Amino acid sequence: MINVFHLVSGKTWGGAERYAGDVMERLRHDKDFYVEMVCGKNDAIIGQFQHLDIPVSILPLRGLADFDSPVRLARLLRKGRNIVHAHTVKDAATAVVAKRMSENDQVRVLLTPHGLKKPRLSYWHKKALRGVDRFVFVSQLARDTFAAHARKVDLARSVVLRESVLARATTGGDDLRAKCRIAPDKKIIFYHGRLSTEKGVDTLLRAVTQLDKSRYHLVLVGDGHPKSVSMFKAFVVANQLVSNVTFLGFNDNVQALLPQVDVCVLPSTTPEASGIACLEALMSGRALITTANGAQREYVTDNLNGLIVEPGNFMQLAFLINALLDDDARRASLGRTARQYFEKNLRYDLFYDKLTALYRELFN
Numbered sequence: 001m002i003n004v005f006h007l008v009s010g011k012t013w014g015g016a017e018r019y020a021g022d023v024m025e026r027l028r029h030d031k032d033f034y035v036e037m038v039c040g041k042n043d044a045i046i047g048q049f050q051h052l053d054i055p056v057s058i059l060p061l062r063g064l065a066d067f068d069s070p071v072r073l074a075r076l077l078r079k080g081r082n083i084v085h086a087h088t089v090k091d092a093a094t095a096v097v098a099k100r101m102s103e104n105d106q107v108r109v110l111l112t113p114h115g116l117k118k119p120r121l122s123y124w125h126k127k128a129l130r131g132v133d134r135f136v137f138v139s140q141l142a143r144d145t146f147a148a149h150a151r152k153v154d155l156a157r158s159v160v161l162r163e164s165v166l167a168r169a170t171t172g173g174d175d176l177r178a179k180c181r182i183a184p185d186k187k188i189i190f191y192h193g194r195l196s197t198e199k200g201v202d203t204l205l206r207a208v209t210q211l212d213k214s215r216y217h218l219v220l221v222g223d224g225h226p227k228s229v230s231m232f233k234a235f236v237v238a239n240q241l242v243s244n245v246t247f248l249g250f251n252d253n254v255q256a257l258l259p260q261v262d263v264c265v266l267p268s269t270t271p272e273a274s275g276i277a278c279l280e281a282l283m284s285g286r287a288l289i290t291t292a293n294g295a296q297r298e299y300v301t302d303n304l305n306g307l308i309v310e311p312g313n314f315m316q317l318a319f320l321i322n323a324l325l326d327d328d329a330r331r332a333s334l335g336r337t338a339r340q341y342f343e344k345n346l347r348y349d350l351f352y353d354k355l356t357a358l359y360r361e362l363f364n
Contacts (some may be wrong), residue, residue, distance in 0.1 A: 073098035096131035140296035171257025190261035195224030200267030258284035285339035
């Protein structure tokens, strides 16, 4: 039996939290592993994990200045074979200190850095990272970016293991046409993710102003900073798009909505370390338009299993959307190839088998 502790210190629900949640959901059914979540006292995050029915330990998790968390974490690690899977550099540092304090030579620390932002590496962070047993990156771009910003960190112990998305029930979700009052002859353009300029929502809204209003309805699923959401809604009103655009807000059952849409558009202007929303579109077999400024290039081939658009280029985006609205056969072909590619290369079972093999390998 291997005990796996996932450190989740985020204050909002994002890619790292989704990654950890999916892994823990699978681990709890695996007889070879015991799984426990270690997190801060954050009701919003804990609430997202309640359905997992796994033990939860609450720690401050405030970084190197927090002396309480390593002490309390060390108590959990004193017996047995233990893996602490951290998702930020800060939490990895906490895990390394706890590993040393536990006085158990059967403790391993694994770090999966999420995102492409420059890591904040103080002298003490760099010293702590030497105690990380394995770095696991979600894409080659994520590894290369981390290496560029952390030149003195030894990444010989790193692997690139592309993340995936856990398939969920696609029944019981909302009927988009009924909920949004979309006419049968209108095509559904779909965006899901954080509502922000970094995700290209403003680019998408500008693009649809170039389309014939009688032919489409844009559905945006997700939430964001209130100022950003207000700005997007004001743009919709100012451009007389109220009858063509629906803001659905956050929805935890997006996979039930995707099969109902015609075109999935994810035009992020900030590079993505992986792009979970893109992976969900591929898995659902949707015609996908996304940008080439992140790791999407590692699994989306232009004109094969998706279309690639220049970040921020709303005219090009409008042209591609319009072309897909006109061509049922092309949409079907892109979606079919996307689904086939996902099943062959990216499905969750492949990811999970590789990750758990890595967990076991840490003790060989």
